[in-house]
Amino acid sequence: MMNPALREASRFRNPEQFRDDGRLVVEWVANYLASAGSVAVQPDVAPGDTLARLPRSWPTEPGSIAELLGELDRDIMPGMTHWGDPSFFGYFPCTNSSAGMLADLLVSATNVSTMKWSTSPAATELEQRVLRWLGDAIGLDDSWSGVITEGGSISTIIALAAARDRATSGEARRRGISGTTLRMYTSDQVHSSVDKAIITLGIGESNLVKLATDGAFSMRPEALRVAIAADRAAGLAPAAVIATIGTTSTTSVDPIAAIATICREEGLWLHVDAAYGGNAALLPELRAHFVGMELADSVVLDPHKWLMTPLELSCLYFRDHNEVRQSLSVTPAYLASHGEDAPTDFMDYSLQLGRSFRALKLWVVMRHHGRAALEATIRHSCALAREFAGWVGEAADWEIPLAPPFATLCFRYAPPSLELAAANEVNLGIQDAINRSGLAFVSRTILRGRLYLRVAIGHPDTSSDDLARLWAEIQRLVLAPRPQ
Amino acid sequence: MMNPALREASRFRNPEQFRDDGRLVVEWVANYLASAGSVAVQPDVAPGDTLARLPRSWPTEPGSIAELLGELDRDIMPGMTHWGDPSFFGYFPCTNSSAGMLADLLVSATNVSTMKWSTSPAATELEQRVLRWLGDAIGLDDSWSGVITEGGSISTIIALAAARDRATSGEARRRGISGTTLRMYTSDQVHSSVDKAIITLGIGESNLVKLATDGAFSMRPEALRVAIAADRAAGLAPAAVIATIGTTSTTSVDPIAAIATICREEGLWLHVDAAYGGNAALLPELRAHFVGMELADSVVLDPHKWLMTPLELSCLYFRDHNEVRQSLSVTPAYLASHGEDAPTDFMDYSLQLGRSFRALKLWVVMRHHGRAALEATIRHSCALAREFAGWVGEAADWEIPLAPPFATLCFRYAPPSLELAAANEVNLGIQDAINRSGLAFVSRTILRGRLYLRVAIGHPDTSSDDLARLWAEIQRLVLAPRPQ
Numbered sequence: 001m002m003n004p005a006l007r008e009a010s011r012f013r014n015p016e017q018f019r020d021d022g023r024l025v026v027e028w029v030a031n032y033l034a035s036a037g038s039v040a041v042q043p044d045v046a047p048g049d050t051l052a053r054l055p056r057s058w059p060t061e062p063g064s065i066a067e068l069l070g071e072l073d074r075d076i077m078p079g080m081t082h083w084g085d086p087s088f089f090g091y092f093p094c095t096n097s098s099a100g101m102l103a104d105l106l107v108s109a110t111n112v113s114t115m116k117w118s119t120s121p122a123a124t125e126l127e128q129r130v131l132r133w134l135g136d137a138i139g140l141d142d143s144w145s146g147v148i149t150e151g152g153s154i155s156t157i158i159a160l161a162a163a164r165d166r167a168t169s170g171e172a173r174r175r176g177i178s179g180t181t182l183r184m185y186t187s188d189q190v191h192s193s194v195d196k197a198i199i200t201l202g203i204g205e206s207n208l209v210k211l212a213t214d215g216a217f218s219m220r221p222e223a224l225r226v227a228i229a230a231d232r233a234a235g236l237a238p239a240a241v242i243a244t245i246g247t248t249s250t251t252s253v254d255p256i257a258a259i260a261t262i263c264r265e266e267g268l269w270l271h272v273d274a275a276y277g278g279n280a281a282l283l284p285e286l287r288a289h290f291v292g293m294e295l296a297d298s299v300v301l302d303p304h305k306w307l308m309t310p311l312e313l314s315c316l317y318f319r320d321h322n323e324v325r326q327s328l329s330v331t332p333a334y335l336a337s338h339g340e341d342a343p344t345d346f347m348d349y350s351l352q353l354g355r356s357f358r359a360l361k362l363w364v365v366m367r368h369h370g371r372a373a374l375e376a377t378i379r380h381s382c383a384l385a386r387e388f389a390g391w392v393g394e395a396a397d398w399e400i401p402l403a404p405p406f407a408t409l410c411f412r413y414a415p416p417s418l419e420l421a422a423a424n425e426v427n428l429g430i431q432d433a434i435n436r437s438g439l440a441f442v443s444r445t446i447l448r449g450r451l452y453l454r455v456a457i458g459h460p461d462t463s464s465d466d467l468a469r470l471w472a473e474i475q476r477l478v479l480a481p482r483p484q
Numbered sequence: 485m486m487n488p489a490l491r492e493a494s495r496f497r498n499p500e501q502f503r504d505d506g507r508l509v510v511e512w513v514a515n516y517l518a519s520a521g522s523v524a525v526q527p528d529v530a531p532g533d534t535l536a537r538l539p540r541s542w543p544t545e546p547g548s549i550a551e552l553l554g555e556l557d558r559d560i561m562p563g564m565t566h567w568g569d570p571s572f573f574g575y576f577p578c579t580n581s582s583a584g585m586l587a588d589l590l591v592s593a594t595n596v597s598t599m600k601w602s603t604s605p606a607a608t609e610l611e612q613r614v615l616r617w618l619g620d621a622i623g624l625d626d627s628w629s630g631v632i633t634e635g636g637s638i639s640t641i642i643a644l645a646a647a648r649d650r651a652t653s654g655e656a657r658r659r660g661i662s663g664t665t666l667r668m669y670t671s672d673q674v675h676s677s678v679d680k681a682i683i684t685l686g687i688g689e690s691n692l693v694k695l696a697t698d699g700a701f702s703m704r705p706e707a708l709r710v711a712i713a714a715d716r717a718a719g720l721a722p723a724a725v726i727a728t729i730g731t732t733s734t735t736s737v738d739p740i741a742a743i744a745t746i747c748r749e750e751g752l753w754l755h756v757d758a759a760y761g762g763n764a765a766l767l768p769e770l771r772a773h774f775v776g777m778e779l780a781d782s783v784v785l786d787p788h789k790w791l792m793t794p795l796e797l798s799c800l801y802f803r804d805h806n807e808v809r810q811s812l813s814v815t816p817a818y819l820a821s822h823g824e825d826a827p828t829d830f831m832d833y834s835l836q837l838g839r840s841f842r843a844l845k846l847w848v849v850m851r852h853h854g855r856a857a858l859e860a861t862i863r864h865s866c867a868l869a870r871e872f873a874g875w876v877g878e879a880a881d882w883e884i885p886l887a888p889p890f891a892t893l894c895f896r897y898a899p900p901s902l903e904l905a906a907a908n909e910v911n912l913g914i915q916d917a918i919n920r921s922g923l924a925f926v927s928r929t930i931l932r933g934r935l936y937l938r939v940a941i942g943h944p945d946t947s948s949d950d951l952a953r954l955w956a957e958i959q960r961l962v963l964a965p966r967p968q
Binding site: 012013014016017019022023025026027028029030031034036043045047048049050054057058059061062064065072076077078083084090091092096098100102104105108109110112113115118119120121122123125126128129132133134136137150151152153154171173175176178181182191192193195196199200201202203204205206249302304308310311312327328330331332333335343352355356360364366367369370371373377443445446454460461 | 505586609
């Protein structure tokens with residue numbers, strides 16, 4: 001251990017320099033936060049504009065943090081979409097908090113890799129603790145354990161790897177998938193990350209069976225039963241069902257309890273994708289959507305979507321952690337533990353070996369805001385979505401495919417005079433015009449051939465006024481003469 | 485767009501509150517940086533100690549950031565390993581910088597998801613630009629493109645997914661692995677993340693062929709050729725070779741050029757794992773280790789290991805980005821682009837859909853420090869490793885399995901009087917004693933049955949004195965009477 005005074009000479013980690021630079025960066029961020037709502041949400045740039053502003057070669061001269069913040073403002077920010085704007089209604093994730101941002105600085109400063117208990121005991125145990133706090137809050141009791149991952153896509157790969165290995169009694173891990181055609185079932189509203197997981201795991205995208213949904217965009221349990229039986233009859237090997245609470249397009253909810261019953265009877269793994277919706281399980285009044293979730297084998301919930309936590313942070317829960325560990329644990333000599341009663345090593349439940357200390361971020365957000373405030377902001381989003389849906393529902397010539405279970409609404413302009421293709425063009429034009437205006441950022445989706453506008457509400461500062469302004473602009477656009 | 489003044493009322497993103505809290509966190513981090521070298525590197529805790537300090541249930545009352553920093557100090561820090569200590573010699577990654585930490589705050593504050601160009605144009609283009617700067621610096625010309633991922637493990641999964649799909653002409657993606665036994669080849673020094681990738685991809689761990697290395701722990705090209713031929717004769721399907729520049733145990737280097745020649749002849753994908761070593765390709769005097777790297781299909785390099793960049797940031801380069809995109813691209817309706825000449829969407833090259841703005845972090849580190857300073861710190865680490873190896877090499881009864889190509893050294897106490905098992909016990913005891921002392925943190929590995937101490941040097945503030953103190957303590961330990 002060296003004299004701390006000597007360390008101060010470091011150009012990489014000088015505490016005094018850090019204080020000075022830290023003040024500059026904090027000031028930059030405070031100003032950025034204050035600017036929300038007063039800049040265009042979506043930048044007016046063409047592909048290549050930012051590249052043209054950036055030097056083609058790595059500049060030889062170092063730049064001070066002050067200089068870099070200047071370059072950030074001059075060269076990079078003009079091309080940024082402002083995901084933190086109260087009128088950003090594009091995608092999940094869209095929530096964040098000052099506390100979460102500062103937590104990321106703490107994560108980065110401590111910079112431990114939480115691969116093994118022994119490589120940072122407190123980080124491992126804090127991860128266990130906050131996962132339990134959150135599990136309790138969403139109705140997964142302490143028979144469940146979990147792991148924090150980078151995002152829902154990764155959580156899903158981990159869960160379905162365990163499902164794959166269960167279905168093959170571990171052969172998929174040991175000798176690869178071969179000789180068996182595994183099948184996994186979901187709805188036609190499934191998130192693309194499930195397709196990517198199936199592809200990654202070597203199961204093949206054609207073996208993800210996407211069942212046609214009902215009028216509420218929910219999986220039909222009877223269709224699931226029929227599909228499983230047909231596959232068994234054809235000699236295929238049903239392995240898992242992926243059900244969703246809060247699908248991406250409409251946030252529809254699959255009937256989890258009924259699906260869980262089928263999974264138990266058929267011996268299939270049930271993975272519940274509650275990456276978005278799961279955050280709303282904090283609210284007692286929304287718990288009806290989650291009935292049966294506790295019967296699943298794995299559940300994913302992304303605090304970076306709706307729990308005021310910056311990217312990237314997903315929580316994967318599993319009913320039997322041994323199954324996940326058996327699928328993913330690989331321990332080389334340089335990481336072997338010795339002694340008995342080895343505590344949890346999160347590398348055994350993760351695709352990554354090196355893992356940043358994300359638990360600290362979730363702890364800061366949960367402790368700083370507390371459950372009541374986090375509940376309140378989700379409740380606020382849901383109330384706004386209902387209000388917005390009310391306006392759209394009362395307007396002539398507008399269609400809503402599903403009353404929003406959470407805080408995301410799809411809708412489209414569909415006067416009887418417009419053919420489907422023309423209506424799709426009009427709605428696409430509305431989206432483009434809104435996003436180009438900088439007033440707000442909205443996304444779109446396609447449901448049964450119809451193009452819908454899509455508004456995902458989540459920012460704690462979004463107000464009824466923000467939505468009223470958006471709705472007024474949308475209505476103005478459909479009435480405005482269109483360029484030919 | 486709302487009046488900015490109204491936003492200030494937000495409890496989640498209040499600029500004034502952020503300024504105040506930000507100052508507290510910056511002060512905490514500055515003090516943490518100043519404490520490096522004056523606290524025990526490894527905490528003196530038993531499993532469960534931190535859990536016992538943390539409330540079993542989510543506290544009802546919110547806590548201010550000041551209160552949380554108090555709880556952090558009281559309940560969490562006593563159980564932390566200090567990866568940022570100049571005497572942390574445990575694992576890669578171990579490097580970081582003030583600029584990188586502050587960059588993480590900027591990443592978190594802007595909080596864009598870089599899934600598509602259109603979801604944040606500048607973030608996508610900055611990622612392209614910094615990957616090019618770094619590619620130029622390590623000798624991968626602009627025929628290479630890349631993607632920033634969470635870490636080497638994820639980069640390897642992405643690269644080998646593309647290899648798998650090439651070997652099956654896309655069938656593995658479309659219909660899964662079935663009817664073919666794919667084989668991938670590497671050395672017995674391969675990193676565990678490659679085992680995990682093979683498992684994840686459904687290829688099966690038994691199909692990762694680990695070739696016995698030579699006396700320098702390097703892959704033997706002739707053994708590779710023999711293994712491929714034997715597998716072809718047995719009806720198996722050779723698909724890829726994973727070669728390493730800087731293996732984890734000894735940082736040995738595989739003969740890339742010779743391996744690349746075999747891969748070309750045999751039509752195999754060559755993935756180069758330079759997660760650690762690749763950072764040293766910045767140094768002209770170490771370029772000899774990288775000859776042939778430009779003949780690979782994919783190369784991974786982790787700036788979070790040795791380029792003063794906090795976790796998590798890995799760079800994956802590929803020679804033909806189309807192969808990766810064909811393996812991994814999945815575009816649902818709500819993310820479909822319209823129009824021609826769609827620019828790069830990084831979700832097409834990533835396991836994740838939502839992706840944080842990591843490029844900003846790498847840009848800050850590269851711009852702030854500049855190439856010369858980053859080179860200098862890597863050079864400094866390598867010089868220290870050579871110095872340390874010199875001391876150990878001159879001492880009686882100590883053995884070094886490989887002169888360190890980079891800045892990681894393995895060594896063991898092995899007097900002729902000690903049998904292998906006893907020697908392993910003694911060296912394990914030294915590791916335990918050092919780590920328990922808090923003086924330094926060292927790791928260990930096993931090579932051909934022998935347990936070695938392992939010292940990975942990378943911290944820019946590590947000094948010759950730090951290593952001398954460690955070496956003196958190790959020598960003292962072997963001479964001290966051991967408890968019976």
